[in-house]
Amino acid sequence: MPQTKILLDENEIPTHWYNVVADMPNPPAPPLGPDGQPVGPDALAAIFPEALIEQEMSAERWIKIPDPVREALNMWRPSPLIRAHRLEQALGTPARIYYKYEGVSPAGSHKPNTAVAQAYYNQQAGIKRLSTETGAGQWGSSLALAGQMFGLEVRVYMVKVSYEQKPFRRSMMHTWGAEVLASPSDQTEAGRSILAAHPDSQGSLGIAISEAVEEAASRDDTNYSLGSVLNHVLLHQTVIGQEAQKQFEKIGEYPDVVYAPCGGGSNFGGVAFPFFADKAAGKEVRLVAVEPTSCPTLTKGHYAYDFGDAIGMTPLMLMYTLGHDFMPPGIHAGGLRYHGDSALVSQLYHEGLIEARAVPQLGTFEAGVQFARAEGIIPAPESNHAIRAVIDDALACKESGESQVLFFNLSGHGHFDMAAYDRYFAGELEDFDYPEEAIEEALAHLPKVDAPA
Amino acid sequence: MPQTKILLDENEIPTHWYNVVADMPNPPAPPLGPDGQPVGPDALAAIFPEALIEQEMSAERWIKIPDPVREALNMWRPSPLIRAHRLEQALGTPARIYYKYEGVSPAGSHKPNTAVAQAYYNQQAGIKRLSTETGAGQWGSSLALAGQMFGLEVRVYMVKVSYEQKPFRRSMMHTWGAEVLASPSDQTEAGRSILAAHPDSQGSLGIAISEAVEEAASRDDTNYSLGSVLNHVLLHQTVIGQEAQKQFEKIGEYPDVVYAPCGGGSNFGGVAFPFFADKAAGKEVRLVAVEPTSCPTLTKGHYAYDFGDAIGMTPLMLMYTLGHDFMPPGIHAGGLRYHGDSALVSQLYHEGLIEARAVPQLGTFEAGVQFARAEGIIPAPESNHAIRAVIDDALACKESGESQVLFFNLSGHGHFDMAAYDRYFAGELEDFDYPEEAIEEALAHLPKVDAPA
Numbered sequence: 001m002p003q004t005k006i007l008l009d010e011n012e013i014p015t016h017w018y019n020v021v022a023d024m025p026n027p028p029a030p031p032l033g034p035d036g037q038p039v040g041p042d043a044l045a046a047i048f049p050e051a052l053i054e055q056e057m058s059a060e061r062w063i064k065i066p067d068p069v070r071e072a073l074n075m076w077r078p079s080p081l082i083r084a085h086r087l088e089q090a091l092g093t094p095a096r097i098y099y100k101y102e103g104v105s106p107a108g109s110h111k112p113n114t115a116v117a118q119a120y121y122n123q124q125a126g127i128k129r130l131s132t133e134t135g136a137g138q139w140g141s142s143l144a145l146a147g148q149m150f151g152l153e154v155r156v157y158m159v160k161v162s163y164e165q166k167p168f169r170r171s172m173m174h175t176w177g178a179e180v181l182a183s184p185s186d187q188t189e190a191g192r193s194i195l196a197a198h199p200d201s202q203g204s205l206g207i208a209i210s211e212a213v214e215e216a217a218s219r220d221d222t223n224y225s226l227g228s229v230l231n232h233v234l235l236h237q238t239v240i241g242q243e244a245q246k247q248f249e250k251i252g253e254y255p256d257v258v259y260a261p262c263g264g265g266s267n268f269g270g271v272a273f274p275f276f277a278d279k280a281a282g283k284e285v286r287l288v289a290v291e292p293t294s295c296p297t298l299t300k301g302h303y304a305y306d307f308g309d310a311i312g313m314t315p316l317m318l319m320y321t322l323g324h325d326f327m328p329p330g331i332h333a334g335g336l337r338y339h340g341d342s343a344l345v346s347q348l349y350h351e352g353l354i355e356a357r358a359v360p361q362l363g364t365f366e367a368g369v370q371f372a373r374a375e376g377i378i379p380a381p382e383s384n385h386a387i388r389a390v391i392d393d394a395l396a397c398k399e400s401g402e403s404q405v406l407f408f409n410l411s412g413h414g415h416f417d418m419a420a421y422d423r424y425f426a427g428e429l430e431d432f433d434y435p436e437e438a439i440e441e442a443l444a445h446l447p448k449v450d451a452p453a
Numbered sequence: 454m455p456q457t458k459i460l461l462d463e464n465e466i467p468t469h470w471y472n473v474v475a476d477m478p479n480p481p482a483p484p485l486g487p488d489g490q491p492v493g494p495d496a497l498a499a500i501f502p503e504a505l506i507e508q509e510m511s512a513e514r515w516i517k518i519p520d521p522v523r524e525a526l527n528m529w530r531p532s533p534l535i536r537a538h539r540l541e542q543a544l545g546t547p548a549r550i551y552y553k554y555e556g557v558s559p560a561g562s563h564k565p566n567t568a569v570a571q572a573y574y575n576q577q578a579g580i581k582r583l584s585t586e587t588g589a590g591q592w593g594s595s596l597a598l599a600g601q602m603f604g605l606e607v608r609v610y611m612v613k614v615s616y617e618q619k620p621f622r623r624s625m626m627h628t629w630g631a632e633v634l635a636s637p638s639d640q641t642e643a644g645r646s647i648l649a650a651h652p653d654s655q656g657s658l659g660i661a662i663s664e665a666v667e668e669a670a671s672r673d674d675t676n677y678s679l680g681s682v683l684n685h686v687l688l689h690q691t692v693i694g695q696e697a698q699k700q701f702e703k704i705g706e707y708p709d710v711v712y713a714p715c716g717g718g719s720n721f722g723g724v725a726f727p728f729f730a731d732k733a734a735g736k737e738v739r740l741v742a743v744e745p746t747s748c749p750t751l752t753k754g755h756y757a758y759d760f761g762d763a764i765g766m767t768p769l770m771l772m773y774t775l776g777h778d779f780m781p782p783g784i785h786a787g788g789l790r791y792h793g794d795s796a797l798v799s800q801l802y803h804e805g806l807i808e809a810r811a812v813p814q815l816g817t818f819e820a821g822v823q824f825a826r827a828e829g830i831i832p833a834p835e836s837n838h839a840i841r842a843v844i845d846d847a848l849a850c851k852e853s854g855e856s857q858v859l860f861f862n863l864s865g866h867g868h869f870d871m872a873a874y875d876r877y878f879a880g881e882l883e884d885f886d887y888p889e890e891a892i893e894e895a896l897a898h899l900p901k902v903d904a905p906a
Contacts, residue, residue: 004527007460074457075539075829086528104557106829108868148826171871174878175825372628373601376528376559415561415868418624425627 002085006247008078013070018238020273020344021231022061023280025351028231028343031315032305036449039315047216047224049125052118055232063235065117072116072149073239076105081247082410087374088394095397097390098255099410100244100271101377107172109380109412110267111142111227114236118225119146129153129222131215133183133208135162136334137169138380138412139227144178157183157191157211160203162334169416183208190214205338206310213313228264228335229308229342237270240409245274248407255285255407257393261385262289262298262356263335265342271409272354273344279353287354289345290385292364294432295328297321297341298349298356300439305449306340316449319346323442329432331361332420333381339442359388360431365424367391368414380412381420455538459700461531466523471691473726473797474684475514476733478804481684481796484768485758489902492768500669500677502578505571508685516688518570525569525602529558530692534700535863540827541847548850550843551708552863553697553724554830560595560625562833562865563720564680567689568592568599571678575605582606582675584668586636586661588615589787590622591833591865592680597631610636610644610664613656615787622869636661643667658791659763666766681717681788682761682795690723693862698727701860708738708860710846714838715742715751715809716788718795724862725807726797732806740807742798743838745817747885748781750774750794751802751809753892758902759793769902772799776895782885784814785873786834792895812841813884818877820844821867833865834873 021028030038041053048056055063065073084097102110122130130152134140140156147154156178163170163182173180183203184191190210194201201207216224226233241258248254258275260268272287279285291298298320306321308314319340322328326339340346348354368384370391371377379387386408397404414421423429474481483491494506501509508516518526537550555563575583583605587593593609600607609631616623616635626633636656637644643663647654654660669677679686694711701707711728713721725740732738744751751773759774761767772793775781779792793799801807821837823844824830832840839861850857867874876882 003463005463007462009460010456010458106825106831145829149829167875168868168871171875171878172831175822175831175871175874177826369628372559373630376598376602378559378625378628415621418621418628421628422620422624425624 003251004083004085006081006251008243008246010074010078012246013073013077014065014239014242016062016064017235018242018274018277019058019061019063019235020269020276021059023277024347027059028347029318031317032449033315047213049121049127049223051121051124052232055235056230066120069117069120072120073113077239078243079104081244084375087371090370090374091391091394091398093394093398094401094403095394096253096403096405097394098405098407100240101410102240103377103410103413107138107142107145108415109138109142110237110240110270110409111139112145113239113270114227114233114266115142115146116149117236119143119150119152122223123150123152127152127221127223129155129219130225131155131157131212131222132225132227133157133205133212135159135205137162137166137416138335140178140180141169141172141176142227143225144173144176147178148176154178155215156180157185157208159183159205159208160201166416183211185211187211188214204310209309210311210313228266231344233266234269234273234342234344237266238273240270241272241274244271244407253405256404257286257288257406259288259290259386259389259406259408261336261382261411262291262341262345263338263382265345267382267409267411269342269345276348276353288389289349289354289356290389291356291358292331292333292336292385293358293360294331294434295322295337296358296434297339299358300434302443302446303346303350304446306446308340316447317343319343320349321446322439323445325445326439326442331432332417332423332429333364333385335382336385357389359385360433362429362431364388365421365429377410378414379410380414381417383411456704457536457538459534459704461696461699463527463531465699466526466530467518467692467695469515469517470688471695471727471730472511472514472516472688473722473729474512476730477800480512481800482771484770485902486768500666502574502580502676504574504577505685508688509683519573522570522573525573526566526692531696532557534697537828540824543823543827544844544847544851546847546851547854547856548847549706549856549858550847551858551860553693554863555693556830556863556866560591560598561868562591562595563690563693563723563862564592564595565598566692566723567680567686567719568595569602570689572596572599572603572605575676576603580605580674580676582608582672583678584608584610584665584675585678585680586610586658586665588612588658590615590619590869591788593631593633594622594625594629595680596678597626597629600631601629607631608668609633610638610661612636612658612661613654619869636664638664640664641667657763662762663764663766681719684797686719687722687726687795687797690719691726693723694725694727697724697860706858709857710739710741710859712741712743712839712842712859712861714789714835714864715744715794715798716791716835718798720835720862720864722795722798729801729806741842742802742807742809743842744809744811745784745786745789745838746811746813747784747887748775748790749811749887750792752811753887755896755899756799756803757899759899761793769900770796772796773802774899775892776898778898779892779895784885785870785876785882786817786838788835789838810842812838813886814882815884817841818874818882830863831867832863833867834870836864
């Protein structure tokens, strides 16, 4: 019986997070305020605890994971590394395919890896409540779980259209004790002003962020928590790639290519950055961020300073962006519908150190179904993007006869996304190649700040 | 960091199934035909392959698991044994609580353990298609997965009310390539006759069984597959208890009490029978089957010959029963709404070798939420029955100061049951203590066959 699952013991959960900044050829560009000057730590102190602000700015290679966070992670970690024997066989490929399965967390994705760290540091700072936004609900449920573990109240502003269409993600948050409000709500100035102008507003991630940030900024007992994009979030996710390195070492393998879906960047950063450290040390490994053709931030966006939110409340970040008022179509991979990308991922891509690839929606569901029929696990629509790229490359190996080692992060299961699979089977899904003109138009609204040379 | 998960390697998946019949003080009573005479293997050959019929009748203690079945099981097995440190702490109990987590299977419950075995033996017998019924959808999705793994077509007759209310279990079956029909359907005589009489019929498990059996009996290429109750099904589930024994051995623990929810009996038999072997060899261990007060088969039923289905098509089995036309109320643990019980479990209970306990619905959800908030995993409503019993006993330990080892089978996650949690939070769930008169009335319809002395 060929070995399928490569497991680690709980004492092999990483002891430190890996900070990619230490191995980047150039220091990251600082976020800028409305005045065009770099934003200092003080500007963030109203909504984040000091420890997280320090991590956000840190250039230290290794940052110790506090014991209570490691103990929280051991609720589901280490996650298994799985050899996709059955998929390889179905494809008839000589490639060896591996995936790290993050769907073993109670919330069903990689998101709790940072949620427990953020909840811990806020609890240590004496904070009693966290506010956050959620679109599809993956992040909101992860923070609900983490809040429950560290005794913090959690309020989630859930984009109204998701609140109505995804009631079971909402139920999950209730089960873990969180309060969930449809956004726009009447609980914040931001929400009330939107409702006054548009009583029937279905909400957006931008509005929900504004509500959650406003609440955190206006209450001393409350901080804000974000599930992707920021440096400290990507940092917390590096437990994924570090575990995978140990697991490959145990079986004497090493990946030729590492793939992950890329929306805000925490999934990709989490699995790929530890391998980037190897690459920086001379090892040959390709790192591929996979995004939807309908929201092609890395592959078609500009590298420029832009706002992180739709409304323009956040500091300006130097990143690949489609323009902060770019509205991606309603594809079924909510986690990948973001106009920008992590500054760290963007800089590595800009410097030619990682690759990016865009794949169309229908092809991702086709790949997801093929994967589910071979490997059993039904993947989240986001994860299907990486699977599409891996299957394409495995089939290329079949043509060429190459036996490459292809490794991807299976970031979550699709148990709360079955409506998307239904639409796929019913032939109701479409591909969206975003028209160049629409991108050009959104990019024309970029704030007038020059990127540093 | 205290150890939480006790893991096994893939090569520690059991090599044999354990057959409890070998250790029972008395041989099981044979099933009877309509003439009151024991039913022989031939009567079953139209719908089951020979290998499964042999297992159904076998008294051998150990039956070898074929290599392809062990390889299929390694898709998700061995499952973890988890020490519920966090729940213990929340309860403040000196009891040590452990659970085996079967929700790691792709279908989310223990059911695939027998589905892959049944699919394998049917494939070996040259069968091309399997027909089955499903209520809540757990069994249908498990057989869909197993059919996909062994190249068999699967048709699932899904009780119409579930077909409409649980669309995502249906999507899951589609993803694994199965055909799903709302039952009653127009594809069978049984379905058509029901529809003719009751065009608006919402279906029942009894009707769906009739449709699936009719299809299997009338087509040479098709067999029938059942997800619980029968001896061979319980046999296949004994991998759960055997793994748990190895896991307890690794940490030098042994349970004082083993708990599982009990509907048809495969969950309870799977985890408890291997411990019954220890008990038969002189070890002290209590085995507790937990059922709903709304369907109190073991605790309030009679030990008598009765039909396995609602309509009276199956052989008569000697078992605890509430009467084959007993209609349990629509509680949210569909897997426990069965008028009868496995003949093996029934006999062990009748002989005083195992215990049974009934718990009310509201208390099971309260226990499930408490468990989810401490341990992360959101349990299936069926599993909540075992959790209720364990929490009650852990609180009794707190009173008495006893440090008992309490172990239960967490048979599945609740990702497809969140609507039930919603109703619980909304205060819409009720307790049903089934009135004695209703039970007496159903028991008055028992077929007139005397149980052997």
